Amino acid sequence: xxxxxxxxxxxVEDTRALxxxxxxxxxxxxxxxxxxxxxxxxxxGISHGTIYLHFRDKDDLLYQVSEHEYGRLLGxxxxxxxxxxxxxxxxxxxxxxxxxxxxFPHQYELMMGHRPASFLGSDAPRFGPRADExxxxxxxxxxxxxxxxxxSPAVGDLDELALIAGMHGVVTMFALHLIDRATADxxxxxxxxxxLSALSGGSCDINLSPANGxxxxxxxx
Numbered sequence: 001x002x003x004x005x006x007x008x009x010x011x012v013e014d015t016r017a018l019x020x021x022x023x024x025x026x027x028x029x030x031x032x033x034x035x036x037x038x039x040x041x042x043x044x045g046i047s048h049g050t051i052y053l054h055f056r057d058k059d060d061l062l063y064q065v066s067e068h069e070y071g072r073l074l075g076x077x078x079x080x081x082x083x084x085x086x087x088x089x090x091x092x093x094x095x096x097x098x099x100x101x102x103x104f105p106h107q108y109e110l111m112m113g114h115r116p117a118s119f120l121g122s123d124a125p126r127f128g129p130r131a132d133e134x135x136x137x138x139x140x141x142x143x144x145x146x147x148x149x150x151x152s153p154a155v156g157d158l159d160e161l162a163l164i165a166g167m168h169g170v171v172t173m174f175a176l177h178l179i180d181r182a183t184a185d186x187x188x189x190x191x192x193x194x195x196l197s198a199l200s201g202g203s204c205d206i207n208l209s210p211a212n213g214x215x216x217x218x219x220x221x
Contacts, residue, residue: 012054015046015050015054016054018044018045018046019040019044019046019050019051019054019055019061020061020064020065020068021044022040022041022043022044023035023040023061023062023064023065024065024068024069024107024110025043026039026040026043027062027065027106027110028106028107028110032058032062032110035058036058037051037052037057037058037061040061062110063128065110066110066111066127066128066131067128067129067130067131068130069104069107069108069110069111070111070127070128070130070131070133070134071130072100073096073097073100073111073134074130074133074134074137076096076100077093077096077097077134077137078137080092080093080096085150086141086144086145086148086150087145087150087151087196087200089141089144090138090141090142090145090196091192091193091196093137093138093141094138094163094164094166094167094188094192095188095189095192097134097138097164097167098167098170098171098188098191098192099188101167101168101170101171101174101175102170102171102174102181102184102185102188105171105174105175106175108171108175109175111131112168135160135164138160138163138164139160142155142159142160142163150200151196151199151200152199152200152201155199159199162195163192163195163196163199166191166192166194166195167188167191167192169191170184170187170188170191171184173187
């Protein structure tokens, strides 16, 4: 690839990243319905026509912003230390999901909680491959814990959904200002402890601490 082609490709990527950042800020501040393509363009410092060179419409922008945020979350999950205890790894991952939501509640809402009416009943995907990768990351940890007999073999998709829903509920309460951050942090840990204890059939004495994550209290080689 020539230097000029490389520069053009870099410029395209830079412009796309600039638009996504501006769209995220516009959606957070004005809400999806209140934000306009022109507002996104103004925040990005470009003409609104330029946006259509990179994104189909506002729905596409929301979808891509959501994917970008899922990518950030996935990076944090992959950066977690690999401990020998699969329950600790699962607990750490769930906590990271909750922590991400508490640090970025508005972005989290764009990722998990908001889809425009035009998405409903349409063929447009609600979630993209990055979101699927996050789900697979959690699912793989669940299956590893099952394989090593830390979790019941009966644990299935609905149980995995309950794990994520538990984090989602705490983040939503925090975003609605129903609880403060300290309470939310404690609630995340307590929710993880309760859910994993239940899914293990009570066979694991699960304790969470801010410094050490989940401690199953057991060693199963």
